[in-house]
Amino acid sequence: DQQVKQNSPSLSVQEGRISILNCDYTNSMFDYFLWYKKYPAEGPTFLISISSIKDKNEDGRFTVFLNKSAKHLSLHIVPSQPGDSAVYFCAASASSGGSNYKLTFGKGTLLTVNP
């Protein structure tokens, strides 16, 4: 059973508007969360992360929100640009038990930003 779920396979937004990508997780031991972006024929590129001691982390146009009680995180991109069009993966890890290096990934959401 998938422990990290990205329920929207795709999302389409207009340039300049906000993109919101969602991710849900089931394992309450997860305490570190990452977002990766992937262009075709390239590997995933690290975008932004958040630890469970925070509920928000911001880096330029990208903000990740974490709601631990709902086991939900989201990535906000404002304003969206055509170059943001890519597949976005949510990933999670648990620092307990020495397994902090084990990233569990979601299936990804294809974001298309239309000019």
Added chain:
Amino acid sequence: ETGVTQTPRHLVMGMTNKKSLKCEQHLGHNAMYWYKQSAKKPLELMFVYNFKEQTENNSVPSRFSPECPNSSHLFLHLHTLQPEDSALYFCASSQGRLAVPQWETQYFGPGTRLLVL
């Protein structure tokens, strides 16, 4: 440029062939990983090496054999693969820790697209 390179980028092999995937990282990291991504599935961790020692084998069949001669290089040796092993294989690296586990960010290579006929 992610600092993690993989060769070859594409590989077609028969079920009786033996081939190897190579990964090299230029980030000064001490942990390296192999991941598999099959069609319509999430990335799945296969192996982890931390300071050249294998610390994780995620129930991977023995027809996949990893090798880590030093902290900068990682190989995945392939032999007698099956068609269902066709997938994208990614290498990644991270800082690696000797002592207390801490949150780490993994950096990925571009991947090898493998087709087993």
